[in-house]
Amino acid sequence: MNRRDALMRVSTMMGGTLAAPWLTSVLSGCSNTAEEKQAILESFTPEVKNLIAEIADTIIPTTSTPGAKEAKVQDFIADIIADCFNEKDRKDFFMGLNEFQKKCNEANQKGFEQLDEKQRVDFLTKTEQEAKEYKEKNKDNKEAPPHVFGTLKSLTLTGYFTSEAGATKALAYVHIPGKYVGCMPLEKGQKAWAT
Amino acid sequence: MAGLEVNLNLKAKQQNTYDAIVVGSGVSGGWAAKELCEKGLKVLMLDRGWDLKHGNYETAFKHPWETKYRGRITDKQRQSHPFLSRDYPYNEHNEKYWFNDEDAPYTETKRFDWYRPNIVGGKSIMWGRQSYRLSEMDLEANAKEGVGIDWPIRYKDLAPWYDYVETFAGISGQKEGLPQLPDGQFLPPMEMNCLEKHVAAKIKENFKGRIMTIGRVANLTQSINGRGACQYRNLCSRGCSYGAYFSTQSATLPAAMKTGNLTVRPLSIVNSVIYDDKTQKATGVKVIDVDSKEMIEFYAKIIFLNGSTMGTSFVMLNSISERFPNGLGNDSDQLGRNLMDHHFRCGASGKFDGFQDQYYFGRRANGIYIPRFRNIGKNDREYIRGFGYQGGASRTGWQRGIAEMGVGKDFKESLLEPGDWTFGMTGFGECLPYQENRVTLNKEKLDKWGQPTLTIDCEFKENEAKMRKDMMNDAAEMLEAAGLKDVKTYDNGSYPGMAIHEMGTARMGKDSKTSVLNSFNQVWSVKNVFVTDGACMTSAGCQNPSLTYMALTARACDFAVKELKKGNI
Numbered sequence: 001m002n003r004r005d006a007l008m009r010v011s012t013m014m015g016g017t018l019a020a021p022w023l024t025s026v027l028s029g030c031s032n033t034a035e036e037k038q039a040i041l042e043s044f045t046p047e048v049k050n051l052i053a054e055i056a057d058t059i060i061p062t063t064s065t066p067g068a069k070e071a072k073v074q075d076f077i078a079d080i081i082a083d084c085f086n087e088k089d090r091k092d093f094f095m096g097l098n099e100f101q102k103k104c105n106e107a108n109q110k111g112f113e114q115l116d117e118k119q120r121v122d123f124l125t126k127t128e129q130e131a132k133e134y135k136e137k138n139k140d141n142k143e144a145p146p147h148v149f150g151t152l153k154s155l156t157l158t159g160y161f162t163s164e165a166g167a168t169k170a171l172a173y174v175h176i177p178g179k180y181v182g183c184m185p186l187e188k189g190q191k192a193w194a195t
Numbered sequence: 196m197a198g199l200e201v202n203l204n205l206k207a208k209q210q211n212t213y214d215a216i217v218v219g220s221g222v223s224g225g226w227a228a229k230e231l232c233e234k235g236l237k238v239l240m241l242d243r244g245w246d247l248k249h250g251n252y253e254t255a256f257k258h259p260w261e262t263k264y265r266g267r268i269t270d271k272q273r274q275s276h277p278f279l280s281r282d283y284p285y286n287e288h289n290e291k292y293w294f295n296d297e298d299a300p301y302t303e304t305k306r307f308d309w310y311r312p313n314i315v316g317g318k319s320i321m322w323g324r325q326s327y328r329l330s331e332m333d334l335e336a337n338a339k340e341g342v343g344i345d346w347p348i349r350y351k352d353l354a355p356w357y358d359y360v361e362t363f364a365g366i367s368g369q370k371e372g373l374p375q376l377p378d379g380q381f382l383p384p385m386e387m388n389c390l391e392k393h394v395a396a397k398i399k400e401n402f403k404g405r406i407m408t409i410g411r412v413a414n415l416t417q418s419i420n421g422r423g424a425c426q427y428r429n430l431c432s433r434g435c436s437y438g439a440y441f442s443t444q445s446a447t448l449p450a451a452m453k454t455g456n457l458t459v460r461p462l463s464i465v466n467s468v469i470y471d472d473k474t475q476k477a478t479g480v481k482v483i484d485v486d487s488k489e490m491i492e493f494y495a496k497i498i499f500l501n502g503s504t505m506g507t508s509f510v511m512l513n514s515i516s517e518r519f520p521n522g523l524g525n526d527s528d529q530l531g532r533n534l535m536d537h538h539f540r541c542g543a544s545g546k547f548d549g550f551q552d553q554y555y556f557g558r559r560a561n562g563i564y565i566p567r568f569r570n571i572g573k574n575d576r577e578y579i580r581g582f583g584y585q586g587g588a589s590r591t592g593w594q595r596g597i598a599e600m601g602v603g604k605d606f607k608e609s610l611l612e613p614g615d616w617t618f619g620m621t622g623f624g625e626c627l628p629y630q631e632n633r634v635t636l637n638k639e640k641l642d643k644w645g646q647p648t649l650t651i652d653c654e655f656k657e658n659e660a661k662m663r664k665d666m667m668n669d670a671a672e673m674l675e676a677a678g679l680k681d682v683k684t685y686d687n688g689s690y691p692g693m694a695i696h697e698m699g700t701a702r703m704g705k706d707s708k709t710s711v712l713n714s715f716n717q718v719w720s721v722k723n724v725f726v727t728d729g730a731c732m733t734s735a736g737c738q739n740p741s742l743t744y745m746a747l748t749a750r751a752c753d754f755a756v757k758e759l760k761k762g763n764i
Contacts, residue, residue, distance in 0.1 A: 058602060058603065059602045059603070059606075059607075060607050061603060061604055061607065063604055063607060063608065065611075076265070079263055079264065080264060080267065083263075083264065083269045083270065083271070084264055084267045084268070084269050084270060085270060086270045086273070087270075121602060121603045124602045124603075125602060128600055128601075128602065129600075132600070153596075153597065153602075154597045157593055157594070157596050157597055157610075158265060158597075159265075161592075161593040161610075162259040162260060162265045163259075163260050164258065164260045167258070167259060167260065170607075170611055171592075171593065171611060173258075174556075174557075175256075175258065175428075176426050176428055177426065177427040177428065177556060177557035177558060178426050178427065178557075179427060179556070179557055180385060180386060180425075180427040180555070180556065180557035180558075180559045181386070181555060181556040181557060182386035182387050182388040182389070182391070182392070182555055182559075183386075183388055183389045183392070183553055183555065184553070184554055184555060184556055185552060185553060185554070186551070186552050186553060186554040186613065190554060190613075191611050191612070192590070192592050192593065192610075192611060192612055192613040192614070193558075193592065193613075194259070194592075194593075195259060195429075195558065
């Protein structure tokens with residue numbers, strides 16, 4: 001399998017309705033060179049990015065202010081995972097994302113992106129509960145990778161509230177305050193400071 | 196032909212000759228350059244880092260969304276900076292200011308976090324800016340308790356110099372009249388927020404001898420000497436184009452340049468001090484050019500070593516001569532020993548139910564300070580010395596959402612409002628000088644320039660460990676008395692170096708047999724070499740030390756120039 005084929009397979013699986021445990025086989029399989037595996041792991045195909053965008057946008061949806069997708073949180077998440085995560089954490093993230101989509105398929109016979117808004121919220125709420133139990137169960141196990149939901153939620157909030165849309169439209173952002181007032185009444189509608 | 200060569204050499208030597216050489220350009224090096232230049236000396240200031248120019252702070256005005264990783268460092272940087280990347284000071288916003296660990300790896304016998312800058316200005320750009328005086332109590336503690344050796348000076352020797360440096364540097368703060376934390380020449384204090392004012396009042400009401408004051412910080416609350424006032428952005432460690440906090444670039448360097456007497460040579464690694472056995476003086480320094488790796492010599496009548504505690508230790512240990520086989524001025528065998536740092540990262544935090552209708556404006560680049568209150572007047576704890584607290588109150592922001600359960604519209608909306616008030620504080624405890632906490636030269640492992648590297652063997656011991664219990668419990672007790680809820684103590688562990696207050700490896704003393712420097716920071720056995728950075732400290736106090744380095748530097752410069760004029764050096 002050449003690199004292009006590998007990427008194609010990833011795209012298909014992530015976006016498709018069939019959730020084969022492709023990543024596990026890729027990682028443990030003998031048909032891929034180390035370079036190819038790396039290429040897969042580091043490639044955020046449009047489908048993978050779209051899945052991340054839809055998850056982020058369910059965590060932080062559009063209201064009277066922009067949501068995570070509009071704030072391009074998916075790009076931030078991809079940058080962080082590609083450049084700031086170490087190899088193990090990156091692998092864990094992709095394994096977790098695959099598992100996430102697989103479970104979604106099992107529960108809904110659809111990939112996450114195909115769910116309607118209510119189904120998405122329900123599935124994420126259920127996943128968050130699972131993540132909580134997983135964390136509890138593994139609290140003494142330092143080797144256990146973080147649950148993918150925790151990673152996605154934390155990066156979604158960080159990416160959104162530090163984005164231009166999140167900081168300036170959802171929250172209140174003052175670039176150069178110029179003064180400090182230690183005590184002032186909280187006016188109705190006063191948003192929290194972004195920084 | 197031989198005559199021409201001699202002439203050329205003479206000319207080269209003349210070109211490389213100054214009245215004084217200052218090694219390092221951080222907090223104390225900048226002061227040394229300013230003082231010596233203002234007294235009319237031609238000064239060469241050397242730094243191994245690149246020439247960061249005032250105002251050219253690349254990230255200073257960047258919005259959060261303008262940095263790709265929002266402050267995080269990359270995996271690649273973690274690999275090239277294995278030591279630095281263990282803690283927060285090294286981040287995306289100022290990563291260019293730090294030294295690449297790989298170029299000169301050090302060896303840890305035990306974990307030691309060594310924060311090496313790589314810029315002109317040194318750590319004066321990234322420092323925490325908290326500025327406190329040592330007191331008489333701190334300076335006489337070693338003698339009273341039989342710890343280490345006695346300081347050769349007392350508060351009266353330092354007080355006028357504290358006045359002098361505070362006035363120039365610009366320290367904002369509140370006078371409190373405490374013997375353990377003398378007041379200074381302050382600019383107007385920054386304000387506390389609602390919860391801080393409340394906690395301060397409750398501490399005063401409930402605990403005799405304890406007070407909470409606003410941090411004394413080298414940020415200008417009003418414009419002085421052409422420098423702008425603080426804009427309350429709290430992005431100081433990126434560099435401040437307003438010059439609103441004290442740094443070499445904002446304060447001492449412009450003053451030194453104004454005299455016309457200063458030459459700055461960046462990218463210059465000082466390898467060693469050249470010692471002349473005939474005159475029993477130093478004649479100059481050997482410098483390695485970072486880029487060309489060429490070795491160049493510079494000469495001067497006076498040499499100030501201000502390369503930071505570890506940097507200065509390296510230069511002295513690496514200055515080997517027949518007279519000083521174990522390092523310059525090291526007759527006492529104290530050079531490299533008695534390495535100290537403050538231990539911290541333990542205290543308490545809690546939340547407060549009130550003030551829901553109160554908020555604040557601006558990002559204050561400062562917190563609160565609770566001066567030391569333990570073991571004052573009498574030692575009645577299981578340990579000696581004490582600690583102060585730094586901390587502050589704020590309302591939680593969106594970050595709380597990471598730990599909270601929830602997704603979707605209501606969850607998002609809930610995060611747009613200010614959350615609960617919380618208060619956190621961490622103790623900064625004194626560390627005693629221990630002879631065996633030391634730094635040595637490692638000739639087996641060489642740096643990129645072929646020089647030896649350092650091996651650091653340092654640990655906190657029993658006295659520090661015992662103190663940490665009080666650092667947690669006292670904090671919790673004060674927060675509870677102030678009515679905070681869910682008060683939790685914490686101890687995140689503290690390794691030497693993490694507080695970036697490393698000091699003590701060329702201590703001052705009264706006796707040349709047990710110390711490296713005399714009461715004017717002069718190397719006992721090499722009279723024209725002075726050390727006025729953290730290396731000179733005889734004990735650590737629990738106060739942030741930079742202000743003391745400034746005062747000691749100005750004092751030593753005054754002495755050095757007087758001695759020079761008298762023909763004594």
